[in-house]
Amino acid sequence: MFHKEGYKIMAITAVSLLVINIGSYSLINQYWIKFAILLASIVFFILIVQFFRNPTRRTALNDDHVVAPVDGKVVAIEEVFEKEYFQEKRLQVSIFMSPLNVHVTRHPVGGIVKYSKYHPGKFLVAWHPKSSEENERTTVVVENAVTGPVLYRQIAGALAKRIVNYAQEGNEVIQGSDSGFIKFGSRVDVFLPIGTPIKVSLNEKVKGGITVIAEV
Structure with a gap:
């Protein structure tokens, strides 16, 4: 479950990383550079996604x-x-x-x-x-x-x-x-x-x- 404040940022990040990786596969000949860009993109996206996670919390209501x-x-x-x-x-x-x-x-x-x-x-x-x-x-x-x-x-x-x-x-x-x-x-x-x-x-x-x- 993710917080609503993260949906727009996650979507923009995903599209941007997709464009970057499509460009790298089209323009770069060295396979290891393409792989490094892909790996870095995956790691970066995972970090963004985990930042906006919103775990369910059941608070024990108590005014004290x-x-x-x-x-x-x-x-x-x-x-x-x-x-x-x-x-x-x-x-x-x-x-x-x-x-x-x-x-x-x-x-x-x-x-x-x-x-x-x-x-x-x-x-x-x-x-x-x-x-x-x-x-x-x-x-x-x-x-x-x-x-x-x-x-x-x-x-x-x-x-x-x-x-x-x-x-x-x-x-x-x-x-x-x-x-x-x-x-x-x-x-x-x-x-x-x-x-x-x-x-x-x-x-x-x-x-x-x-x-x-x-x-x-």
């Missing part, structure tokens, strides 16, 4: 839990000052995604979307300390009666050139449902109240919609 919004590795658990929405200190959990990870973003909690905003910006590497404030990003806040408002921020990385965000203010969303997509390497930060019990540790690998990262 905050689940990982994306697949990846936990790279930060720290207190920071969140100045865009809360304007106070929050506990930040950051998950880094490599190009090999599933890049679907899922709602970490269910509830009402209170805030959703896109910010254009730079494309610093996703682990750069300033990427959370300077890179292309979207900020979404979902609130329910148990967790209160939970903010998560999609952050583009050095390879990401487009963030897709489906969250719209006022909509009710289901925990673990599709919230967006980040194309080609990135990070998602989750901001929780100070003192929230964290259930993951640094460098732990998590699965979006499955792994519980905090419990309120």
Whole structure:
């Protein structure tokens, strides 16, 4: 199963590689060069296809839990000052995604979307300390009666050139449902109240919609 954001890119890639290989077989005499181009094309297409995979995830709905919004590795658990929405200190959990990870973003909690905003910006590497404030990003806040408002921020990385965000203010969303997509390497930060019990540790690998990262 593939994410809808990938269909156009996969189709364009397939057609382009087909044209390149037809051209190589028509214009190049050396067999090994033709084979190398074909092999490189197959590998490249497989990488593109796997990037847009969208595995089915069955989230165990629980308002006491905050689940990982994306697949990846936990790279930060720290207190920071969140100045865009809360304007106070929050506990930040950051998950880094490599190009090999599933890049679907899922709602970490269910509830009402209170805030959703896109910010254009730079494309610093996703682990750069300033990427959370300077890179292309979207900020979404979902609130329910148990967790209160939970903010998560999609952050583009050095390879990401487009963030897709489906969250719209006022909509009710289901925990673990599709919230967006980040194309080609990135990070998602989750901001929780100070003192929230964290259930993951640094460098732990998590699965979006499955792994519980905090419990309120």
